Amino acid sequence: MQDKSEENWKVGLQCLKEGNLNAAANRLYYGMFQAVLLYARKITGYEKTDRTVHGDMCDIVKNLGTASYKYGKVYRKLWSLRDIADYQDDPPDRRGIENLLSDCEKIRQNYLKKASAS
Amino acid sequence: MKEILYKKIQAVMNSEFPDFPCVIQESPEDSRALWVQVFSVPETEVEIVEDFIDDLEDRLPPDHEVFLLPMVKSLDVTRQYYPQYLSSILECDERVIQCIQKIIEKLENEWKYVTTQGPPVRVFESVTSEIIKNMNTVTIQSESLHSCEPQRPEVPEEEELTLAA
Numbered sequence: 375m376q377d378k379s380e381e382n383w384k385v386g387l388q389c390l391k392e393g394n395l396n397a398a399a400n401r402l403y404y405g406m407f408q409a410v411l412l413y414a415r416k417i418t419g420y421e422k423t424d425r426t427v428h429g430d431m432c433d434i435v436k437n438l439g440t441a442s443y444k445y446g447k448v449y450r451k452l453w454s455l456r457d458i459a460d461y462q463d464d465p466p467d468r469r470g471i472e473n474l475l476s477d478c479e480k481i482r483q484n485y486l487k488k489a490s491a492s
Numbered sequence: 493m494k495e496i497l498y499k500k501i502q503a504v505m506n507s508e509f510p511d512f513p514c515v516i517q518e519s520p521e522d523s524r525a526l527w528v529q530v531f532s533v534p535e536t537e538v539e540i541v542e543d544f545i546d547d548l549e550d551r552l553p554p555d556h557e558v559f560l561l562p563m564v565k566s567l568d569v570t571r572q573y574y575p576q577y578l579s580s581i582l583e584c585d586e587r588v589i590q591c592i593q594k595i596i597e598k599l600e601n602e603w604k605y606v607t608t609q610g611p612p613v614r615v616f617e618s619v620t621s622e623i624i625k626n627m628n629t630v631t632i633q634s635e636s637l638h639s640c641e642p643q644r645p646e647v648p649e650e651e652e653l654t655l656a657a
Contacts, residue, residue: 426523426524428525429559447546450559451542451562454527454562454563457519457521457527457561457563461520464565464569
């Protein structure tokens with residue numbers, strides 16, 4: 375799962391660079407999501423794969439750590455841009471993605487680190 | 493229960509941003525995620541609306557475990573992808589702009605005419621009739637025209653008086 379997170383994040387950045395905003399939002403979100411999922415499976419024994427999995431990962435980010443409130447919002451914003459990319463007519467906003475990059479990478483690195491420390 | 497929550501969120505959004513159409517919809521991937529779609533938002537206000545939706549989630553009753561996903565569509569995005577959600581006020585603004593453009597065009601033509609052939613009063617007659625013709629229900633502030641008025645060419649004072657008489 376760590377490899378998948380790395381791959382998706384890298385591909386997402388490349389898509390963003392090339393202006394493929396739908397693919398970028400989708401891949402970047404999954405890069406972050408998979409890092410949190412890896413942590414959830416390893417540390418909390420999380421096993422679900424149903425429709426609530428995205429909300430469950432958001433809950434983890436929202437409730438863990440001192441800056442959880444801020445990062446919960448960041449997670450939700452990228453989730454929102456990914457839903458726009460996957461389901462709506464308009465593309466996600468480039469600036470919106472770019473503004474989230476740094477914090478989303480922090481979330482990703484943080485959960486990968488926590489997962490590998492176990 | 494969900495219906496009531498949707499209605500509550502809708503009511504809050506409508507009350508806070510009455511000029512921007514808002515649609516609440518469940519995400520197809522997660523039943524706890526609600527898309528809060530707001531349309532026709534001027535570029536300068538997109539962040540304000542997004543922040544409001546962020547804060548709104550914190551204000552929901554604790555028994556509602558939902559995630560509000562802000563999807564704020566700027567005026568340009570609304571025009572291009574969701575024209576059905578262009579708000580009536582902005583459509584009205586569009587009409588005002590078109591009307592002003594017509595008036596300015598008319599003024600420019602009339603000034604040319606006045607300075608060469610006719611009395612200045614023609615300009616005002618022309619503008620007045622243009623306003624009445626184009627703006628049956630829209631009120632326009634006279635100040636908004638000032639900055640757009642073409643500069644009147646220099647006319648010797650004596651000559652102007654003669655023409656006006």
